[in-house]
Amino acid sequence: MSNKRFLILSxxxxxxxxxxxxxxxxxxxxxxxxxxxxxxxxxxKENYAKSIQEKKIVFTSGSNTLYGMETNIIEKELGIPTxxxxxxxxxxxxYILYRAKNILNSGDIIVLPMEYQNLTWNGDIxxxxxxYVLTHDxxxxxKLSIKxxxxxxxxxxxxxxxxxxxxxxxxxIEPEIGRAYNSNTLNKNGDETYKEGTKAxxxxxxxxxxxxxxxxxxxxxxxxxxxxWCKENNITLYVTFPNTVDLKEYYEEPYTGYFNFLLEYxxxxxxxxxxxxxxxxYPIDHFYDTHxxxxxxxxxxxxxEFLDKFKKQIRVYDLDKL
Numbered sequence: 001m002s003n004k005r006f007l008i009l010s011x012x013x014x015x016x017x018x019x020x021x022x023x024x025x026x027x028x029x030x031x032x033x034x035x036x037x038x039x040x041x042x043x044x045k046e047n048y049a050k051s052i053q054e055k056k057i058v059f060t061s062g063s064n065t066l067y068g069m070e071t072n073i074i075e076k077e078l079g080i081p082t083x084x085x086x087x088x089x090x091x092x093x094x095y096i097l098y099r100a101k102n103i104l105n106s107g108d109i110i111v112l113p114m115e116y117q118n119l120t121w122n123g124d125i126x127x128x129x130x131x132y133v134l135t136h137d138x139x140x141x142x143k144l145s146i147k148x149x150x151x152x153x154x155x156x157x158x159x160x161x162x163x164x165x166x167x168x169x170x171x172x173i174e175p176e177i178g179r180a181y182n183s184n185t186l187n188k189n190g191d192e193t194y195k196e197g198t199k200a201x202x203x204x205x206x207x208x209x210x211x212x213x214x215x216x217x218x219x220x221x222x223x224x225x226x227x228x229w230c231k232e233n234n235i236t237l238y239v240t241f242p243n244t245v246d247l248k249e250y251y252e253e254p255y256t257g258y259f260n261f262l263l264e265y266x267x268x269x270x271x272x273x274x275x276x277x278x279x280x281x282y283p284i285d286h287f288y289d290t291h292x293x294x295x296x297x298x299x300x301x302x303x304x305e306f307l308d309k310f311k312k313q314i315r316v317y318d319l320d321k322l
Contacts, residue, residue, distance in 0.1 A: 062089025084190035090128025121219035
């Protein structure tokens with residue numbers, strides 16, 4: 001057989017193999033044990049949000065808000081039902097906002113303290129995002145473009161597919177509290193409660209900035225689109241900055257330039273901002289086990305400092321709605 005003929009016959013064979021592998025990934029790739037705590041957390045948080053018949057306040061992002069915002073305190077101080085919908089930054093901006101839409105009603109207020117990696121996100125399909133969607137939310141996947149669906153499916157390797165098939169045989173019980181994330185440590189409002197003290201040894205470095213940081217990333221675009229959706233549905237949106245460890249780099253270029261760019265971007269797109277980036281920087285002894293996870297003491301301080309700014313904002317704009 002000539003090389004040319006072999007090449008011609010190989011192309012449809014390879015296409016067929018890719019098609020079969022894609023179908024296998026779509027129908028058989030699931031990681032129910034790895035994503036169990038996330039799904040259980042969504043269920044608890046959404047059940048509380050949907051049980052509220054009056055107007056409410058919702059916070060969502062990744063785990064900086066899960067650990068760093070005591071929405072039970074905010075609920076008590078303002079007398080307004082408040083929900084912490086935040087779970088994991090790896091779910092990415094687009095999906096976090098998609099899930100928020102499911103529990104928001106006309107007149108609600110939503111606050112986004114998005115992690116910086118979700119503000120700089122370029123739309124790549126990362127592991128947590130892929131694993132959760134393919135395991136628990138195929139309906140969301142079907143709403144995406146063919147290109148986006150292909151990105152989900154093509155990110156799975158034969159090795160990860162086999163691992164997922166093995167995982168599906170595991171008993172679906174969340175790990176013991178203290179050994180891994182666990183939805184049983186959430187309070188009624190959805191705040192993490194297992195966060196006493198400061199664990200030693202977690203890595204503290206500045207978040208990674210894009211080489212060209214003063215551009216509209218995919219993450220920022222999704223927030224802008226969400227802002228438009230909020231206006232159309234009579235929902236008030238605020239953005240604020242994520243709590244993270246106070247580092248000297250954040251007071252120098254290029255970080256000061258990036259923080260100014262974010263304020264300009266939100267103002268240009270008529271998105272209300274609470275505070276500035278440096279308001280959300282705290283010493284390391286306020287954190288539990290990562291640069292985004294505050295401990296109980298740090299979260300209480302963070303919450304009251306944020307609440308002071310938040311009260312001034314809603315007094316001016318939104319308190320009469322609630």
